[in-house]
Amino acid sequence: MLHTPLWKRLLIWAAVVLGLVLASPNLFYARVESHNDAQSAIAKSGGTATAEQEAAVASWPAWAPSSLVNLGLDLRGGAHLLAEVQLADVYKQRMDSLWPEARDALKPAREATGGVKRAQSPDGTLRIAIANADGVQAALEALRPLASPVVSLTGAGSSNYDIVADGQDIVITLSEAEKAATDARTLQQSLEIIRRRVDAAGTREPSIQRQGADRILIEVPGVGSAEELKTMIGTTAKLSFNTVVGTTQDAEANPGPGNILAADGEREGLYFILDATPVVSGDNLVDAQPSFDQNGRPAVSFRFDTTGARKFGEYTGANIGAPFAILLDDKVISAPTIQTAITGGSGIITGSFTVEESTNLAVLLRAGALPAEMKFLEEKTVGPELGQDSIDAGRTAAVIGLVAVAIFMIASYGLFGVFANIALLINLGMIFGILSLIGGTLTLPGIAGLVLTIGTAVDANVLVYERIREELRLAKSAARAIELGYERAMSAIVDANVTAMITAIVLFYFGSGPVRGFAVTLFIGIITSVFTALYVTRLIIELWINRAQPKTLVV
Template sequence: MLHYPAWKTALVLLICAAGVVFAAPNAFYSTVERANDARAAIEAGTAGPEAEAEAEAWPSFLPSSLVNLGLDLRGGAHLLVEVAVDDVHAERLDALWPEARRTLRELRDQVGPFRRVERDGEAELAIRLEDAEAADIAVDALRELAQPVGGGLLGAGGPDLEVDAEGRNISIRLTEGAIAAMDDRTMAQSLEIVRRRIDETGTREPTIQRQGADRILVQVPGIGSAEELLAIIGKTAKLTFHMVDSVTDAAGQAGPNQIKMPDAEDAGRFYLLERDALITGDRLTDAQPGFDSRTGQPVVNFRFDAAGARRFGEVTAANVGRPFAIVLDDEVITAPNIREAITGGSGQISGSFTVESASNLSILLRAGALPAEITVLEQRTVGPDLGADSIAAGEIAVVVAFGAVLVVMFASYGMFGLYANIALILNVALLLAILSLIGATLTLPGIAGIVLTIGMAVDANVLIFERIREELRAGKGPARAIETGYERAFTAIIDANVTTFIAAVLLFAIGSGPVKGFSVTLGVGIVTSVFSAIMVTRLMVAVWFARARPKTLTV
């Protein structure tokens, strides 16, 4: 065993060297972070004049992956928001009205005249017939509009609508199963869209998770304020395209098939638009900030999918010469005249944009529209001073633990303890390198995991060295004692570390937030500890023994 093959020696040295190289950027954290941010800004076209100098502060050919600092270390923004799921129920019933109207029109000879009745505060679609005796026919026809909850082939969840009649009045409501399924879809979609919007900003490792029936917790390290975070995720970003009937002022009234929308830039200007949107933003496949080729002003360039491009081409071809309003969150961003059919499936949103606002709008459009508005229940900003204190305290804990372990190991095992200490240093480097490469987030519990790893890392060496002592006391020679010590300690080392690794995996799978941070550092630390204790120390002992050839051995 003391003969170490050349290939194995090269592999261990290569892994250790890679660990040191990839862990090194964390020693220059702020410099590397600024360089990474500057390069990202340059690629996105939003860089300032100082970006080039910041990007060159850390050479691009060197590794630049960093361990992400969590909210408790780096500071950032904390938001707890509530999703207005009730609005989604109302939208579903509103969207049902055209189908119900078409169904009843086909039976006009049997049901007679009908109209929709607005009922404030009630989640139902109310229809009033002129002939009460036709209610049963209308109810049977409207029940055909129901779909199985969840869209299953067998409809195991039951219908999503319930239709009742009382005299001339017909009520269409969502069933409890439909409401539950719709709420789950709304929350899942909101979580995904919030995550995509934050990811688009390049922010590292946010915490985004559902809380309760209709709430979302968002924690983002590195954001300057909760208001800045809310500006990114708080907008619904619902984009629609409508034909413009006329322009009016605040006193103007919308007709029965019109909606009145304010101009985003002129507070006294309003547009009367066709109520039905000709195309919606869910047909967008891409949106990017850019600059107008004629004016040089910031704009947002967008592109539709195949169906959206076809519809966009048909609409513009049929309405050449008419103004076409682009509506974002119930405001008319721009209303240009259609000069010719736009058949390429792409277009441009212009307005009083800055480079930053054009970039933010493109992020919102790419991520998609939130299915419902969100209301902030709790917001706070965690200052960097608290994070700095936490980092300082964590550094002290690591240094004290590290120093104590080094002293005890050297005092207990002499030269072999020195080898264990060198392996321990390399172990920490490997741990930081892996955390950097996988983009893990380091929190206070994560620092606790590192301290625990330092203590556990030498445990394997203690088992090995004590086993070597036993073999020496049994009268075996140095070479045989070392060989037997490593062989017989191997099983105990693997058993102990595998059980701890299983615990770390379970913590990661079941836990959330800080618990996951602890489990990641613990799990990775176990892997690096076993490698450093078994492979690195064996290599150093083998090299020393091949050169010294001692006749006696003291451990």
Template sequence: MLQFPLWKRLIIIAICVIGIVIALPNLFYSRVETSNDAVTAMERGAAETPELAAQRAEWPRWMPRELVNLGLDLRGGAHVLVEVHTSDVHAERLEGLWPDLRDRLRGLRDQVGTARRMTGTPDELRIRISNPAGMDAALQAVRDAAQPVFSLTSAGSREFEARADGDMIVVTLSDAEKAAVDDRTMQQSLEIIRRRVDETGTREPSIQRQGADRILVQVPGIGSADELLRIIGKTARLSFHPVVSQTTDPKADPGLDNLLLPMMDQQGLYYIVERRAVVTGEQLVDSQPSYDQNGMPSVSFRFNPAGGRAFGDYTAANIGKPFAIVLDNQVISAPTIQSHIAGGSGIITGNFTVEEAQRLAVLLRAGALPAEISVLEQRTVGPELGQDSINAGMLAGVIALGAVAVYMIVTYGLFGLFANVALVLNIVLIFALMAIIGATLTMPGIAGIVLTIGMAVDANVLIFERIREEMRTARGPARAINLGFERAFATIMDANITTLIVAAILYVMGSGPVRGFAVTLGLGILCSIFTAVWVTHMLVAGWFDWRRPKTVTV
């Protein structure tokens, strides 16, 4: 009798059954997906219509409903490569330095006289002092305001540098600060784009940084690249500004501390507003589509405590005065303050459609992009092309599985049949694990599964050849089979661990399709060790206990 205890058989059977049950929904992909979408819609507050209830009933509630997510090349969707204009943030960073530097220079009025900000290029801040004799004191005061740059590669560096140019102080960001700002801008842009895409409910988008200032966005299942750009392409920078005046002259001079902004819905109307905002979108904690008192689509918003306090204080002190609601450098509304607005909440009205109000609410809720972005590349992968890829991948997998199955049966007979059963379970377990961890299947991922088919059979070949050798020296077939499995195990582990290390390196160092290949390859290795060694051993042991043969031919 083979040495294979009952408890081990029960554990192996349980794992295989659980894997089959979890992987089963993938055989009814469209039905399960329709049901999942209906459940998600209801959880988000959608009314339970008969159509939605029928869609939810497409798949039983008591059954597992995890699916393997399909990548862009299999499902179709949108591919967009954008460039983040980090130089815009450098100018904003210099803009933010001016109030502090102005206050410091005012404290030295008896030495430097008055300090005025002058116009200059976006990458420098120019300050003129009326008493050039106090330039050294002014430079020292400005330089004292520079804080250290917190970076592992820029130890000892300061935020900005200051130099004298006649009667002017020229302030520029240091290279270390520019690098730190660029990195923060890219990280923030990645997170905001990810939040915006997640708000749309799409599955497993791929959002990753490429190079110094580029972001690649791939979203399976979305209609077109234009639709994706409408979600991620807007900066959605919301702010509230005091209104100085309004004009119809597009070339009017707003003044150094003011901005000239167009009215969004009224051609030829412009507002001059103060540059400094009362409240910004960074203090926004929630925004939802709603309707105004006239039943028109609008967007309601709510600030955090600090923003709500600033908004309330301003409205209390400026009753009867207009203020501008600015979105991406356009005035979308300029109401007159009728009363103190407490509580930090309000509503944005405009000539919105329902879809525009919903999209604006999503953009505001996800946050503003820290810089403008421009599109470098965009393309749409149609669902028909994705289905063709799925069909091609399935055909390749079936051919590979069939060829390997025939070879194993011809070469190893009944033992080859046991290996084929384990091989099918191996594929099922791969899909079950991918569904559990939420992995995305791509064409390179299918290639990883096909490669796993060959690798799983390699382990069985090692075992069966070892059993052949042991049959010549061992006393009895049971002893030979046990020794074959035991002595081949170390070799199998060594071969698979080295391949698993390569898969881990591919996942860590690679991106996109390379990661998809690494995921399926790594999961395939883990599953093949389980099926090729323990499942095959259990099948051989069960057959041997049933038939009790005097000799075994492998």
């Protein structure tokens, strides 16, 4: 008689039951999804629930698992964007912010230089004109301490700035090593900000990945259109507090080196000339919340970090009676006169906001400003109807594959083929159970991985059954033939599936988007296929052998 230790049998059946229980919520997808959405909405509102939300929560038992397999963009519908980060913008910002430091560093050498000013130069370059040609070398010596080692593994030993003399000017640019490090930081920062903005909108399972040197792939299921997604992530909400140099009504006025021209957000035809280097930027914000001003109009309250509060307090204390501009997305939304030093580190942004606009602005400010503009190279909207068509097509393919494999196994191995088909159904259930447990996303290529799993899942059973047939031809008893069949087929099964797992790992590591979805489903399918073929099928056969005790065995 075949005998598997009790502890092993219990462990195997426990794994099977757990996998099927975790997969069961997917049979009631719409109900469980509405239950989960209602729970999430109630949690965000601080525990307040509407009647509809309470009904949705009650539609699924609290004790039952509620994790679902998330549907990808191609199955649920949604928006796809490929964006190119304009890295040159960051180089320009670095040089603009470096000018005040360079000016301060040159003050001790004023006698030798005869005075300095910022000269016109391409974006990403800081050109400083030296009044006295004999003072160029002294200026170089004063500016060299501004350079510091590059903070990156690949740029070790390099300086972040290249500072060279060009005639009577000094030219400062970012070094190649610093550009590479800056590019990496900018892409990472953009990824995090986009992810925070998308998450704040309550979307499901977005896919946000870096592609190449300067591109980001964004796929968000459930969003109505690519335009909606662009609005969600493309708004920079770039806030800064700048010194007012002057005003003009000429939209084409030249603000001069180191200055910028910004339109008034409320009064048409009025433009402010501002110092390009902000006193405090949105990077120093630690919180922003929708609120109301003293007149009951919608506004946004904000709070600076310690550094921002100190800078703002020092500036307002030294410039009482002077105006300063609150600049939001290159428009002046307010230009109040400083009445007293603002040392508390907090303030309020007022303007012609609606309640919805002030709420959205607060969300964008909390998420942070994108470090550089993004140019959208590719955009695509997948409608929910097309997604449903994909689901239907995938379901049809899976059913056809399952039926074909079942017929083949029964025709080839009779009752043992039935056992293999039972294990195949358990295998599919366990795949969905694991995907639900890990919060995996099922895409159309993922369905292809499922169909492939159906076709290959019985490979291990075929190897075992053929070995059993060989042992029966050698006149082995039924129990002994089965035992030897599993033992001697083990090495071939392991070899075949290990190579397939390596392929899935490589696809996941080097692939992106749909390719990763295929790799994840394939990898999980390999594990569950081996488990069901070597352990579940054997237990089923063992139960049958020990109960039926057949005199002859036909495989």
